[in-house]
Amino acid sequence: MNRHERRRSGVKKVDWDKALREIHEDGIGVLELEIVTPVTALMTKDLQTLAAINMWLVQVLPTGRPLCLLCDHEWSPGAQQPSAFLVIKPADAADARNYIVSAICEGCSEKPDLFDLCITKTKDIWPNSRTIDALHPAPERSQ
Numbered sequence: 001m002n003r004h005e006r007r008r009s010g011v012k013k014v015d016w017d018k019a020l021r022e023i024h025e026d027g028i029g030v031l032e033l034e035i036v037t038p039v040t041a042l043m044t045k046d047l048q049t050l051a052a053i054n055m056w057l058v059q060v061l062p063t064g065r066p067l068c069l070l071c072d073h074e075w076s077p078g079a080q081q082p083s084a085f086l087v088i089k090p091a092d093a094a095d096a097r098n099y100i101v102s103a104i105c106e107g108c109s110e111k112p113d114l115f116d117l118c119i120t121k122t123k124d125i126w127p128n129s130r131t132i133d134a135l136h137p138a139p140e141r142s143q
């Protein structure tokens with residue numbers, strides 16, 4: 001849920017701030033971003049991600065008039081479902097208390113630099129965040 005969606009859904013700022021703090025705590029400062037499309041949703045083994053998207057579809061889409069994460073596209077009640085979602089979750093999210101789910105419209109989901117655009121957008125929430133493209137290998141033992 002992005003800022004516009006939060007406002008429209010009636011989520012209080014104090015609850016939003018608490019959820020952000022919990023996501024940060026659960027991931028010990030490391031978050032994972034995933035773009036989920038209908039195709040990747042079929043292949044995922046992360047049932048919590050699917051549950052979070054389902055919750056968005058049930059709770060936000062019919063009542064919230066959500067906006068696309070990346071443009072001014074607005075879904076009205078009964079409209080076609082988003083083409084993709086950005087899901088932000090704590091790294092190693094086995095016991096995560098919250099996920100952030102943001103809808104992405106068809107036009108934006110086709111952009112070749114979609115993931116980079118999503119990362120840039122998350123800077124609205126965490127301006128000092130940085131990306132880790134790969135985990136550092138464990139140091140080799142010296143003998």
Ligand SMILES: [Zn+2]
Binds near residue numbers: 073104106109
């Ligand atoms: Zn869009």
